Amino acid sequence: xxxxxxxxxxxxxxxxxxxxxxxxxxxxxxxxxxxxxxxxxxxxxxxxxxxxxxxxxxxxxxxxxxxxxxxxxxxxxxxxxxxxxxxxxxxxxxxxxxxxxxxxxxxxxxxxxxxxxxxxxxxxxxxxxxxxxxxxxxxxxxxxxxxxxxxxxxxxxxxxxxxxxxxxxxxxxxxxxxxxxxxxxxxxxxxxxxxxxxxxxxxxxxxxxxxxxxxxxxxxxxxxxxxxxxxxxxxxxxxxxxxxxxxxxxxxxxxxxxxxxxxxxxxxxxxxxxxxxxxxxxxxxxxxxxxxxxxxxxxxxxxxxxxxxxxxxxxxxxxxxxxxxxxxxxxxxxxxxxxxxxxxxxxxxxxxxxxxxxxxxxxxxxxxxxxxxxxxxxxxxxxxxxxxxxxxxxxxxxxxxxxxxxxxxxxxxxx
Numbered sequence: 394x395x396x397x398x399x400x401x402x403x404x405x406x407x408x409x410x411x412x413x414x415x416x417x418x419x420x421x422x423x424x425x426x427x428x429x430x431x432x433x434x435x436x437x438x439x440x441x442x443x444x445x446x447x448x449x450x451x452x453x454x455x456x457x458x459x460x461x462x463x464x465x466x467x468x469x470x471x472x473x474x475x476x477x478x479x480x481x482x483x484x485x486x487x488x489x490x491x492x493x494x495x496x497x498x499x500x501x502x503x504x505x506x507x508x509x510x511x512x513x514x515x516x517x518x519x520x521x522x523x524x525x526x527x528x529x530x531x532x533x534x535x536x537x538x539x540x541x542x543x544x545x546x547x548x549x550x551x552x553x554x555x556x557x558x559x560x561x562x563x564x565x566x567x568x569x570x571x572x573x574x575x576x577x578x579x580x581x582x583x584x585x586x587x588x589x590x591x592x593x594x595x596x597x598x599x600x601x602x603x604x605x606x607x608x609x610x611x612x613x614x615x616x617x618x619x620x621x622x623x624x625x626x627x628x629x630x631x632x633x634x635x636x637x638x639x640x641x642x643x644x645x646x647x648x649x650x651x652x653x654x655x656x657x658x659x660x661x662x663x664x665x666x667x668x669x670x671x672x673x674x675x676x677x678x679x680x681x682x683x684x685x686x687x688x689x690x691x692x693x694x695x696x697x698x699x700x701x702x703x704x705x706x707x708x709x710x711x712x713x714x715x716x717x718x719x720x721x722x723x724x725x726x727x728x729x730x731x732x733x734x735x736x737x738x739x740x741x742x743x744x745x746x747x748x749x750x751x752x753x754x755x756x757x758x759x760x761x762x763x764x765x766x767x768x769x770x771x772x773x774x775x776x777x778x779x780x781x782x783x784x785x786x787x788x789x790x791x792x793x794x795x796x797x798x799x800x801x802x803x804x805x806x807x808x
Contacts, residue, residue, distance in 0.1 A: 408604050410596035411453075413575050418530030419463035420474070424482040430462050431486040435493035442494040443768035446775075449612050452497050456532070456573050459490070465501060466527045468508050468647075473524040480647065480721070481714025484654040488710070491658025492665075495775045496613040498658055500570040502651040503535035506806070507578050507590060507632075509647040512721075514636040522629060523592070526576070534574025534595065536619040537806075540566040546805060550621060552581045552591055558627045561591050565619040571595075571602050572615040579621060580634065592630040599624040610771070610778025638804040641729035643720035646736045648806045650713050652782050653736065656743035657710055659779065660703050663750040663772040668696065670758040670769070692757050699753060702746040709739035730801040733808055737788040744785045747776040783807045 421427045438455050445452055459465065467483055469475025483505065491498030511523050527533075539549060550563025561581050571577050577600065578590040593600055599622040606617040637644035675686035683689060716732040751773035755762050762769050791808065794800040802808045 406603060407601040408572050410594075411573055411575070414457065414461055414530040416461070416530075418461045418466065418528065420528060421463040421467050421476040421478070423476070424478045427464065427467050427476065427478050427482050427486055428489070430464060431489040434458060434462060434464070435489050438490065438497055439493035443771060445494065445496070445613050446771045447768060451573065451615065452494065452500075452613055453573060455494070455497055456500065459497060459501065460532050461530050464490075465504055465530070465532060466508070466524075468505055468512075469524050469527055470512055473520060474528055475524065479714055480650060480717040481711045484650050484710050484714045487651050487654035488658040488661070488707075491655045492662040493658075494613075495655055495659045495662070495779065496611050498655045499611060499614050499779065500573075502648070502655070503537065503569055503578070504533040504574075505651060506644070506648040507533045507535075507592075509721075510590065510634055510637050510644050511632055513642050513644050514633050519629065519632065523632075531575045532570070532573070533592070534568065534571035534577040536565040536568045536571055536577050536579040536621070538565060538567040540564070540618075548580055548582050548588060550579065550581045552583060552589070552626070552631075554584075555625075558625050559591060559631055561593065561621050561624040561626055563621045565621070567616050568602070568619045569614045569616040571619050572604060572617070576630075577602075577619065578632070579619075579624070579626070581621075587633070587635040590632040590634045591624075591626040592632060593621075593624050593626045597624050597626070608778050610774035610776070612774075638806075640724075641720075641726045641801075641804065642724050643717050643729055643732055645802075645804060645806050645808050646713070646717050646720065646729070646732040649733075649736045649740060649783075649808070650710070650717060652779075653706075653710055653713070653739045653743045655779055656740075656747040656776065657703065657706050659772060659776045660699075660706070660743065660747040660750045663747070663754050663769075663776070664696070664699050664703060666769055666772065667699075667750070667754045667757055670754075670762050670767070671696075674761055675757070675759045686759075695753055695757055699746065699750050702742065702749065706739060706742035706746050709735060709742060713739045726801060729804075730795065733802040734792065734795050737791050737802070737808070740783075741785045741788050741792075744780040747780055751776040 552559040601620040603618040677683040713736040720728040720732040
């Protein structure tokens with residue numbers, strides 16, 4: 394029974410596709426260059442972040458700059474002409490971008506995850522074809538999750554076989570990045586109930602993307618509805634995603650580590666803005682007997698605590714990246730479980746520090762920090778929205794089962 398309850402009344406407001414880039418994207422050549430490019434882009438993205446959030450301005454030129462910079466192909470394997478940077482570096486890149494604008498950081502997540510999945514499950518012909526697209530600057534969007542299914546892994550979207558192509562029908566929501574993508578990977582089931590990525594052209598007949606994302610945070614991730622009405626996808630672009638979870642692979646941990654990096658980015662931005670506000674605008678409390686807010690012992694303790702917790706999350710994020718590197722090169726039950734566990738630990742800490750830092754900002758900075766002109770509420774809204782992606786209470790359960798009972802985490806994109 395179909396229980397999808399997403400609003401489709403706005404189908405007439407479908408967003409047209411955007412053109413592919415006219416020039417090929419730059420190709421990053423080292424981990425060091427990847428970080429340098431991310432820092433340069435972040436310095437530009439942060440300038441309009443508050444305005445984009447306030448007015449829900451689509452980050453069109455920012456996304457073009459991001460993908461054309463080469464940062465969207467950094468996990469393409471060297472054997473196919475890509476940089477194949479460490480996943481510790483990839484996570485740091487996402488954190489840097491997310492500290493400037495967490496919506497832009499999140500938009501890259503599913504693209505990078507699909508690139509990783511192609512490496513894991515595609516045959517040589519498909520890898521060469523799709524990696525070449527990524528290296529040119531083609532952006533993957535996302536049409537994975539569905540609005541009203543009982544569980545996140547329950548999909549109603551299906552495809553039927555028509556020889557050299559398949560026909561996809563269904564409806565999606567939380568489709569981060571689909572509005573401004575060039576290709577849209579669709580999670581669809583075959584007649585055996587196996588999940589594939591059917592990668593459709595953004596302007597394919599029957600593929601409708603609606604701008605109906607109304608969350609109070611991550612407002613410009615453009616994560617709205619995708620309607621699929623008999624969408625034709627060539628089999629060259631039909632990726633057997635299910636194979637990435639039939640046996641131990643790093644695919645799930647890769648999707649997860651990018652989520653962690655978005656949250657550490659939000660936390661860092663909130664802490665940096667708190668420090669700047671306390672230094673330049675906050676007043677010492679009347680009973681403190683102090684001249685400057687920066688000398689308040691309670692503020693000093695809180696800043697020290699938040700910074701420590703952020704550094705702990707970042708350290709686990711780096712360790713998770715290196716663990717994923719090992720699991721990619723030598724996938725087995727042990728290496729994959731270790732990557733999942735360290736990533737889960739990082740996910741817990743990043744969630745907790747992102748929420749704590751964005752909440753504590755106002756307590757430490759004072760009433761003046763709530764004024765609209767400062768736009769600091771976006772950090773809390775973004776943290777509260779993004780950290781709901783998958784609940785950390787289940788991460789604690791995964792850790793307990795692993796350390797107490799020797800039970801490896803489940804194999805899926807949320808673990």
